[in-house]
Amino acid sequence: xxxxxxxxxxxxxxxxxxxxxxxxxxxxxxxxxxxxxxxxxxxxxxxxxxxxxxxxxxxxxxxxxxxxxxxxxxxxxxxxxxxxxxxxxxxxxxxxxxxxxxxxxxxxxxxxxxxxxxxxxxxxxxxxxxxxxxxxxxxxxxxxxxxxxxxxxxxxxxxxxxxxxxxxxxxxxxxxxxxxxxxxxxxxxxxxxxxxxxxxxx
Amino acid sequence: xxxxxxxxxxxxxxxxxxxxxxxxxxxxxxxxxxxxxxxxxxxxxxxxxxxxxxxxxxxxxxxxxxxxxxxxxxxxxxxxxxxxxxxxxxxxxxxxxxxxxxxxxxxxxxxxxxxxxxxxxxxxxxxxxxxxxxxxxxxxxxxxxxxxxxxxxxxxxxxxxxxxxxxxxxxxxxxxxxxxxxxxxxxxxxxxxxxxxxxxxxxxxxxxxxxxxxxxxxxxxxxxxxxxxxxxxxxxxxxxxxxxxxxxxxxxxxxxxxxxxxxxxxxxxxxxxxxxxxxxxxxxxxxxxxxxxxxxxxxxxxxxxxxxxxxxxxxxxxxxxxxxxxxxxxxxxxxxxxxxxxxxxxxxxxxxxxxxxxxxxxxxxxxxxxxxxxxxxxxxxxxxxxxxxxxxxxxxxxxxxxxxxxxxxxxxxxxxxxxxxxxxxxxxxxxxxxxx
Numbered sequence: 114x115x116x117x118x119x120x121x122x123x124x125x126x127x128x129x130x131x132x133x134x135x136x137x138x139x140x141x142x143x144x145x146x147x148x149x150x151x152x153x154x155x156x157x158x159x160x161x162x163x164x165x166x167x168x169x170x171x172x173x174x175x176x177x178x179x180x181x182x183x184x185x186x187x188x189x190x191x192x193x194x195x196x197x198x199x200x201x202x203x204x205x206x207x208x209x210x211x212x213x214x215x216x217x218x219x220x221x222x223x224x225x226x227x228x229x230x231x232x233x234x235x236x237x238x239x240x241x242x243x244x245x246x247x248x249x250x251x252x253x254x255x256x257x258x259x260x261x262x263x264x265x266x267x268x269x270x271x272x273x274x275x276x277x278x279x280x281x282x283x284x285x286x287x288x289x290x291x292x293x294x295x296x297x298x299x300x301x302x303x304x305x306x307x308x309x310x311x312x313x314x315x
Numbered sequence: 316x317x318x319x320x321x322x323x324x325x326x327x328x329x330x331x332x333x334x335x336x337x338x339x340x341x342x343x344x345x346x347x348x349x350x351x352x353x354x355x356x357x358x359x360x361x362x363x364x365x366x367x368x369x370x371x372x373x374x375x376x377x378x379x380x381x382x383x384x385x386x387x388x389x390x391x392x393x394x395x396x397x398x399x400x401x402x403x404x405x406x407x408x409x410x411x412x413x414x415x416x417x418x419x420x421x422x423x424x425x426x427x428x429x430x431x432x433x434x435x436x437x438x439x440x441x442x443x444x445x446x447x448x449x450x451x452x453x454x455x456x457x458x459x460x461x462x463x464x465x466x467x468x469x470x471x472x473x474x475x476x477x478x479x480x481x482x483x484x485x486x487x488x489x490x491x492x493x494x495x496x497x498x499x500x501x502x503x504x505x506x507x508x509x510x511x512x513x514x515x516x517x518x519x520x521x522x523x524x525x526x527x528x529x530x531x532x533x534x535x536x537x538x539x540x541x542x543x544x545x546x547x548x549x550x551x552x553x554x555x556x557x558x559x560x561x562x563x564x565x566x567x568x569x570x571x572x573x574x575x576x577x578x579x580x581x582x583x584x585x586x587x588x589x590x591x592x593x594x595x596x597x598x599x600x601x602x603x604x605x606x607x608x609x610x611x612x613x614x615x616x617x618x619x620x621x622x623x624x625x626x627x628x629x630x631x632x633x634x635x636x637x638x639x640x641x642x643x644x645x646x647x648x649x650x651x652x653x654x655x656x657x658x659x660x661x662x663x664x665x666x667x668x669x670x671x672x673x674x675x676x677x678x679x680x681x682x683x684x685x686x687x688x689x690x691x692x693x694x695x696x697x698x699x700x701x702x703x704x705x706x707x708x709x710x711x712x713x714x715x716x717x718x719x720x721x722x723x724x725x726x727x728x729x730x731x732x733x734x735x736x737x738x739x740x741x742x743x744x745x746x747x748x749x750x751x
Contacts, residue, residue: 157478157480159518164499165499165500168497168500169481171483172483193500203500206485207482207483208483208484208485210483225649225650226404226562226599226603226635226646226649226653227404227405227561227567229649230562230637230741231562232741234741234742234743235744238743238745262443262484263404263653263657264402264403264404264405264486266406266407266409266410266441267407268405268406268407268567268633269407269559269560269561269567269569270567279446309410309411309415310446
């Protein structure tokens with residue numbers, strides 16, 4: 114007799130993985146410009162190490178389509194010369210890839226200690242109230258997606274929000290409503306940008 | 316003592332200081348590379364060893380030794396990987412260097428390649444620093460055109476390429492073997508060591524992984540000599556150092572000083588003192604992964620060795636300053652949320668342990684904690700420390716062990732009163748733990 118405790122296994126009680134496959138999505142190929150960018154990038158690595166370009170390839174696909182579908186991942190796999198599963202493995206690890214559609218502006222609010230000490234938790238609360246959504250969700254108009262992220266490396270400008278590839282620094286909780294309105298009206302011009310960008314910001 | 320003259324961050328407030336022209340005309344740009352190419356690689360490594368330069372990424376390992384360990388007799392190519400994945404909470408110095416003085420890093424990469432016999436350096440930059448990457452890539456392009464990178468650099472016969480590689484959001488990519496894995500197009504998870512990267516790193520080739528600030532010091536050492544470098548700061552802790560001060564101070568920012576500077580000077584002089592002149596409760600001197608120090612350690616010089624002697628670590632020199640409104644249970648919970656999220660999942664003690672710690676801290680912080688939870692916190696922590704492939708596990712347990720050691724009474728008060736005993740107005744109105 115086994116010393117293991119009796120395990121009441123039945124098909125319905127087997128461990129079920131939470132893994133869900135990405136949407137198939139429409140047929141996907143790179144635009145000629147993106148194909149050229151990919152070909153230039155992959156040449157930075159030894160010819161037998163094409164997989165090094167996978168993150169770049171995924172950024173291109175995400176930039177082209179807004180998010181990553183199964184069709185896009187297969188295209189990336191073909192470009193790299195690896196399996197689609199290897200690409201999915203990478204996509205599911207890194208936080209900057211989306212497998213669902215996101216809003217025009219993805220608000221990544223830093224929630225880690227230095228930002229939290231200066232009010233980041235309240236910034237998130239205000240954003241939730243203003244947009245009527247929870248962290249992780251997109252507002253019904255498809256304009257804003259709210260995400261709480263870990264340290265962005267700009268703790269001297271807390272609280273910091275990364276919006277797509279742009280930055281908005283020192284966003285006080287009481288400025289949130291005004292900030293969202295400004296983004297609705299002026300788009301990217303509403304962001305402070307990085308204070309170190311002296312050439313562009315003066 | 317003589318006033319300290321910034322060198323890594325000289326002129327950073329001037330518009331145009333990130334350009335090649337400015338670097339060459341105002342910062343003696345690429346003179347270090349020119350001089351380095353007249354040395355043999357062995358002599359160059361000796362110079363860096365003599366300077367005692369210690370890695371600025373967190374571990375403080377001597378850079379010269381790291382380079383010396385790189386396997387010499389091998390038919391394989393060698394690589395320099397620059398760690399620009401700056402993700403340690405409280406750290407934002409490499410960000411400033413790359414934005415405002417990018418050519419210093421580019422020059423440092425080229426010299427490092429020459430020293431170890433590499434022809435390619437990859438700068439692994441975190442995905443969130445896209446605005447920094449744009450500047451860096453534009454300036455690299457200029458360096459190629461000016462003949463400081465590419466083939467036959469400055470007529471020496473030395474070839475060197477520098478490429479920027481963008482990460483995609485993973486704290487763990489800052490660990491050197493995880494960085495290599497990520498560069499190879501895989502999940503950023505650490506490798507079993509040995510073999511160390513010096514023997515089998517990127518593509519299983521000999522590799523040195525160095526932090527941005529470390530490489531930025533190299534041209535200065537070559538140019539000014541190892542004696543100049545050791546002359547700045549205490550023994551074995553020489554050279555210019557960037558300190559990141561954030562949290563409850565009047566002027567958070569990056570401050571350059573020697574490592575003779577005390578923590579008190581950094582907080583009260585450089586960073587302008589405490590926000591609203593509140594009392595200082597504790598300080599985290601080296602990024603979130605190091606133990607807290609109490610105010611009685613403020614007169615400690617901010618050097619690797621002195622801070623270690625005081626019971627903490629200088630780490631990445633990210634000083635997080637905490638005033639008397641900070642609840643230490645909340646602080647540990649905030650940081651464990653970070654570590655739980657960023658654990659790469661490879662080692663069970665870390666993957667499961669960080670979740671346990673976060674759940675326990677959330678329970679205590681929200682007033683549902685029981686007395687036995689305090690022992691459980693210590694038990695879970697001790698089952699993580701020393702039982703993982705990389706230093707992440709130890710780092711994740713540190714906020715818990717350190718706050719439990721210094722502020723156990725706060726934990727006990729939470730359990731006794733069934734609520735957070737120190738709620739601050741800058742925190743969320745509704746408890747954040749309920750969301751998980």
